[in-house]
Amino acid sequence: MEGDLLTVAIVVGVALAFDFTNGFHDTANVVATSVSTRAMPPRLAVGYAAILNFVGAFISLQVAATVAEDVVNPASIGLLAVFGGLVAAIAWNLVTWYFGLPSSSSHALIGGIVGAVLVADGADAIFFKDGVLGKVMIPALVAPTLAFAIAGLSILLIYRIVGRLRPGSVTAGFRAGQVISGGMLALAHGTNDAQKTMGVIALALVAHGNLPASDPTPPTWVVVSAATAIALGTYAGGWRIIKTMGSRIHKMDSAQGFAAQGAGAAVILASSQAGFPLSTTHTISGAVIGSGAAKRLSAVRWGVAGNIVAAWVLTLPAAAAMGAVTYAVTRLFGTGAVGPVVVSVVILAGGALLFARRAQQARTPTTTAVEA
């Protein structure tokens, strides 16, 4: 057992804050397709996605079990290592958000935890081969590829089946279908992403002695709070999306939207059943690119696809390094609550600074814009 009750409360609070930012960050991925094809009005799409993210968090615990048992050894992990990993993931998300890099919150979380545990408890506490590689990295590479292929094949199948119908009927039919496919995608997102937070909170409860290391199943309050945090984040993130909608989203027809959402949901749900903690961002992006590429290769922004691959390679080691540093800094203040309090204040201040700078940049016209 490590740490006092205040430290546990801080770690749980930081984990839920991460979950909220995860929902906030990913709203765009989940609702953009439905909104851009006008299958649903933005406000309705965001509310619908928030509710289904909440529901999705309750339908499985396989991913939570993988995060709590298979990546690091729950019997040897300490509370401050969990804290270090979480702070690293939030910090990495903030930095990549600031610079506009397409990063995965899930990879950042796993990377952060692995880095912090490496410094805190040594390499023996990490299941590199079967856990990090076998259950995180390889499935995370396979899933977007699979979503790309399924979405591409789906759109070819759709055009073959409905090819002789009037375009109006096809558009109306697939817009109606997107209510289902968009809902399934939101459900899938809640299932996979909320469970990662549940797994991390379970690790913290094991470290504090509230849960046995042999069976770190998250208790009901953890499931409910993680579901609520991701749903609130999704809803809050939606208002930002509504404001920027229409200018940033690549246009696609409703059949492509249906194919992309269906493929993304199918891969994420099947992976959740197997307990693979995927990057839902990368999987959905793979499906969107696949549905575009099947219609016309030049319709795909291959530069964006390249950035996703670069972020995939970079996120795990970078978040791991940040997790290691965060743990080391927190540990300087001892094993009590002082370190987590100090580090939390620093990360809050850093986050506020980045938000303020971003807001200032948004208000200030750039040189290019002025010249234009």
Add this chain to the structure above:
Amino acid sequence: MIGAIVDGGELLHVAWVSLASGLGVTAAWAVAIVGGSRALEFGRDGRGVEAAIFAILGLAALVAVLAAIVLGIVALIDK
């Protein structure tokens, strides 16, 4: 080498389940659109038998989509 690291059976299971459900649901929904659309066209032309056949086809495809979704969720909950 990858086979030694990752549970190949589990990954293969994910691949075929997502491929079958993704393509199956997409095809069924497309058939539902064809069925509904053709049923309306034949109905407007006064060809009742053809309209009924396409309406049944569309309805069956719609039921297949809903059944696939329910089965998928039940499979997730049960594991």
